[in-house]
Amino acid sequence: MALTVPRLRRLDPLGALLAVAGATAVMFLPFVIFKSNRVVPGDPRGLLEVLPAWAAFACQASLLLAATAALGVSNARVRLGAALLGVTVVALAVAAAGDALTPAGNKVVRVAPGAGVWVLLVCLGLLATDAITRMRPGPGRRVLFLAVFTAAAGLALAHGTFDHLSVMREYAVNADRFAREARQHLWLALGSLAAAVVVALPIGILCHRVPRLRAGVLGTLNVIQTIPSIALFGILMAPLGALAGAVPLAAALGIRGIGAAPAAVALFLYSLLPIAANTVAGLKRVPRAAVEAARGMGMTNWQVLTGVELLLALPVILTGIRIVLVQNIGMVTVAALIGGGGLGTFVFQGIGQTAIDLVLLGAIPIVALAFSAAVVLDALVEVMDRARQ
Amino acid sequence: MISLENLTKQYGATAVVDGVSMVIERNSITVIVGTSGSGKSTLLRMINRLVEPTRGRVLIDGADTTGEPAHLLRRRIGYVIQGYGLFPHRTVAENIATVPRLLGWDEARIRIRVAGLLSVFQLDPGAYAHAFPHQLSGGQQQRVGVARALAAEPAVLLMDEPFGALDPIIRAKAQDDLLDIQRRFGTTILLVTHDMDEAFRLGDRVAVMSHGRLLQYDRPAVLLTRPADPFVSRMTGISDRAMRLLSLTTAGEAALPGASDGPAVAASASLREVLSELMWCGAESAAVMDADGTRRGRLTIAAILARGRPG
Numbered sequence: 001m002a003l004t005v006p007r008l009r010r011l012d013p014l015g016a017l018l019a020v021a022g023a024t025a026v027m028f029l030p031f032v033i034f035k036s037n038r039v040v041p042g043d044p045r046g047l048l049e050v051l052p053a054w055a056a057f058a059c060q061a062s063l064l065l066a067a068t069a070a071l072g073v074s075n076a077r078v079r080l081g082a083a084l085l086g087v088t089v090v091a092l093a094v095a096a097a098g099d100a101l102t103p104a105g106n107k108v109v110r111v112a113p114g115a116g117v118w119v120l121l122v123c124l125g126l127l128a129t130d131a132i133t134r135m136r137p138g139p140g141r142r143v144l145f146l147a148v149f150t151a152a153a154g155l156a157l158a159h160g161t162f163d164h165l166s167v168m169r170e171y172a173v174n175a176d177r178f179a180r181e182a183r184q185h186l187w188l189a190l191g192s193l194a195a196a197v198v199v200a201l202p203i204g205i206l207c208h209r210v211p212r213l214r215a216g217v218l219g220t221l222n223v224i225q226t227i228p229s230i231a232l233f234g235i236l237m238a239p240l241g242a243l244a245g246a247v248p249l250a251a252a253l254g255i256r257g258i259g260a261a262p263a264a265v266a267l268f269l270y271s272l273l274p275i276a277a278n279t280v281a282g283l284k285r286v287p288r289a290a291v292e293a294a295r296g297m298g299m300t301n302w303q304v305l306t307g308v309e310l311l312l313a314l315p316v317i318l319t320g321i322r323i324v325l326v327q328n329i330g331m332v333t334v335a336a337l338i339g340g341g342g343l344g345t346f347v348f349q350g351i352g353q354t355a356i357d358l359v360l361l362g363a364i365p366i367v368a369l370a371f372s373a374a375v376v377l378d379a380l381v382e383v384m385d386r387a388r389q
Numbered sequence: 390m391i392s393l394e395n396l397t398k399q400y401g402a403t404a405v406v407d408g409v410s411m412v413i414e415r416n417s418i419t420v421i422v423g424t425s426g427s428g429k430s431t432l433l434r435m436i437n438r439l440v441e442p443t444r445g446r447v448l449i450d451g452a453d454t455t456g457e458p459a460h461l462l463r464r465r466i467g468y469v470i471q472g473y474g475l476f477p478h479r480t481v482a483e484n485i486a487t488v489p490r491l492l493g494w495d496e497a498r499i500r501i502r503v504a505g506l507l508s509v510f511q512l513d514p515g516a517y518a519h520a521f522p523h524q525l526s527g528g529q530q531q532r533v534g535v536a537r538a539l540a541a542e543p544a545v546l547l548m549d550e551p552f553g554a555l556d557p558i559i560r561a562k563a564q565d566d567l568l569d570i571q572r573r574f575g576t577t578i579l580l581v582t583h584d585m586d587e588a589f590r591l592g593d594r595v596a597v598m599s600h601g602r603l604l605q606y607d608r609p610a611v612l613l614t615r616p617a618d619p620f621v622s623r624m625t626g627i628s629d630r631a632m633r634l635l636s637l638t639t640a641g642e643a644a645l646p647g648a649s650d651g652p653a654v655a656a657s658a659s660l661r662e663v664l665s666e667l668m669w670c671g672a673e674s675a676a677v678m679d680a681d682g683t684r685r686g687r688l689t690i691a692a693i694l695a696r697g698r699p700g
Contacts (some may be wrong), residue, residue, distance in 0.1 A: 293474025296439055296547075297488050297537070298464030311478055 014130055015070030015079075021340050022067060026060065028115035032097045035166075038355060044114055050097040062089040063120070070127050080131035087123040090117060091156070098164030112166040112357060146327045146375045167359040167364070174346070174361065182365065185342035188335060196271030196324060201317070203272070204279025205305070205317070206379040214280065221273035229266060229331055233338045236262035247269040263340030267331060273326040278320025280312025315385040319365030322377035329370040333362070390415050390656065391436065391545065391577065396445035398601075400429050405431045407601035408445070413594075415544075418571055418578045420592035422585060424622065428601040429581045433547050437466045449545065464488055467546035471553040473534030475522040481507075482518040483532050488541040491554070506536040509570070528559040537566070539574065548580040552587065564590055585624055589633060597621050610637050614699035628674040635660040643685030643696055644677040650677045656685050664693050 049055050062085055069082035074143030098111040132145065134272030162168045171178060203221075207214040227235070241257025243250050255261040288311050294304045310317075336344030343362040391413040398406040406428040413419045416546045423429040434440040437449055438459040447454045452505045454462055475484050482503050489499045507514045510532040514610055531551065538546055548575055552560045552565075572579055583589055587611045596606040597620070605617040613634045616622040626633065631641065640663050641656030651672035656679050667690055677685040 204493070287472075287477065288474055289470060289472040289474035291474075292439075292470055293468065293534075294476070294487075296437060296463060296470065296474075298460045298462070298470035298491055299487075300460050308476060343650075 010076070011071055014070075014126070015067075016177070018123040018127055019067040019070050022063065022120055023117040023253065025123070026063060028097070029119060030114035031116045032094060032101070032114045033112045034101055035110040035112070038166075039353075042112065043112075044095070047093070047116075050100055051093060053370065055093070055096065059089050061088060062189065074083055076131045076134035080135070083124045083128035083131060087121065087128070089171045090120050092161070093163045094165065095310035098162065102164045102363070108159065108168040110169060111164060112355065115323055121346065141384040143376055143379045146372060150372065151308070155370030157265045170346075170355070170357045170361045178346075178361070181341055181343050181345050181362075184340075185329075185332050185344075185366070185369075188260065188264055188267060188332045188342055189325065192267035193262075193271055193324055193328055194320065196269050199268075200272045201279055202373035203278040204271075204317075205283065206285040207276065209279050216255055218273070218277055218280070221276055224269050225273050229270070229334050230337065232266045232269065233334075235261050236265055239339070240265070251381050259339045260335070260341060262338060263335030265344075267328050267335075270331065271328065274320040274327070275317070276320075276324040278323075279313065284311055285316060286312040297303075315381050318381045318384060321374075322374065322381065325373045325377060326370050329366060329373060333366055390400075390450055390612075391579070392451075393432075393436075393447050393449040394448065396432065396435055396447065397443050398435060398440060399430070399443045404443075405599050406435065406442075409601075409603045410445075411596060411603060411606050413506070413577065413579060413596040415577050416571075416575045417593040418580065419594050419596065420588040421579070421581045421598060422583065422588040423598035424583060426600075427598040427655035428493070429583075429598045430549055430555060433549055433579060433581050436461045436545075437547055439463075464491055464541065465543055465545075467536045467538035467541075467543040469534050469551045471550035473518075473522075474532050475530055475537070475649045477522055479513070480519050480521055481525070482514075484522065484533060485537045485539055485540050487552050492541055494541075498647045500541060506540060509573075510566070512536075527555055528563065531555060531559075531563055533568070535570070539570070539576070542574070544577060546578045548578065551580065552581055552582075561585075567591065567688070585626065589637065597624055608689045610634060613637075616681060627650065632661055634699075635664060635697050636662075638696055640675075640677045640688055641679070641685055643692065644688055645692060647687045648684070649674040649676040651687075653678045654688070656680065660688075660693050660696055663688055667693075 026047065031047040032050055033042035034045050034046050035042045047059060051059065063117050064081040066086035069079050073079055094113050094117055101111045102109050103281065132142070137145065156162065157168075163172070178321070203217060207217050224232075237257040240255055241261050244256050245251070290308055290312070291304060294308045299307065330342070332342045333344035333347060335342050336348050346357050346362030347366075350360075350362065393411050393413075395408055396403055396406060398599045401538055409432060410429075421429045431440055435442050436454070438454060443652060445580050475580060476487075479487075481500070485500045485503045486508055489502060494502075503518065504514050507518060512529060512532060515653045517529070520542065522533065522577065525533065532552070535548075535551065538548075552563050555563055567578070568591065570576070592609060597604045598619050605612060605621045609645060612621060612625055613630050622630075631665075638660045639656060640654050640660060642660045643660055644656070651674045652670050654666060654667055654675045654677055655679055658666075663677075667673070667675055674687050674689040675689055679685050
């Protein structure tokens, strides 16, 4: 494809890389994998084998268009449009392949996206994010992009567009459990974050006020961060188990050596350092003259802290919260190993059964959640920072 | 009236402020001048209790300042610092409204007060009330800082190097504005600076501090003509002390009866400026004119020179 572009000097380097990778994927990698049931090895199928000729042609023409835009168009809006067109076309083509390869009423056959589709989606996704970065959208626009994309994906899922693909087959079987584990996932990630904010904010304020404490406290929290999560779960099992045995109330509250309790405690401990350290950094950034003036005008210590210092430190503290939220959404996955629940349950079950579709049923929502949390909180930080520079 | 009685602040064994006693008259500008480390800022901060004295006490209109919680005391005393300390996350209007809000004024009264102060300080309310501090020039920020300190109509205004960050031309304008403000509101102003010119220009009385001690506290002319300590003469400057003395007196104050065919000078001009004008024109005497154009009298070079001598 690169050979058809006349003026090589104006080639976009990233676009060229993506176009070559995409073209390779289309030509040499399987478009979908067909399995006659869930556990037998798959059978690769190309685009032309699974779609009617006109549809396959339209799909390839759209991808060619996207590649051309990636290579030779510098207008970011056009590049974004081309990437989104490509994503839509690939998604619809996979969905159509699922429909075409599944005999009516058959619930045993599995059709999964092949390596070609994944590579194409990665290339088009990079093209889209690169285009969005070049457009330099404000925080509001970025959240809007995310909302529109989420709404489109949600509509397609609700409409049943992808129901014949293997991941959605796994979802259909596990729908009840999926809702429960997703709630548990969010509950663990957000609950441990909230508890960590309540504890780490005062720790950060204290470290700012009493510099002698700073190195010791932050150093201790730093050591906790270095403990691998599985090891921390293990360390927590003994004391929490003992607590449940000794205090009936704790046991009644669901605190046990395994399950959600050690997972929540571990996530809470991991969350302390980023929030406490960013609180210290944020407070350090507050202009000393503003604090001096606030005191000199007769604000009480509490008024100086809440009305001046914390407000001015908020963007930096929020950055810490963003780090923790994204980190927690990912780390909750491991909690499934000790019976903590969450979307990781599907990941580890899938690994156990060598059912990659089940792994994806857990992994895709986790990645989407973490990505969305990052976009929303980044936007929030920027809005705060802009108002308080 | 503010009385400082044997005010002392010690950190460990070192006294930063050492037994300072002085009386600050109401409706006047008093300037504390000294080199850095002289204890002048600490002295100022003991008046609004940002620093608690080790010994001694501060009386405002006869009442000991420790008689009420420090934050309530501070709401009655204006405070301006170098760098102004404007709140970057609040608009100009919100900054100025800080102390009235703390005192629980109602919104209508606050709005009227803020609008009034903005116009007194030559900041168009339409353009600046909702601006953020970082959108203002240095001079404008300085004016907002003073407006904020005066918002709740304090009887006393403390200023710690308030003009230190301004360039010379804007600083001179800000000093004139401060003299106007003081006349207009009758505020008792206590100002700390290391700049002797500023002290002489603004101060009804000037206090010279060194190493925590108050060396001399008197009218500027007395500091020049009868320095109590070699350090005071060094601070006031020996080489141009005669010219400094001349700059403390206006032509109107020194004018003698009689006519002159020399250049006309304004009654508000200092003798230093009149002398300079006479030297420039090569004239022996000048006609002193009031602002409304009537003749006040005349000044000869000899009369001016006599004013530049001590005693």
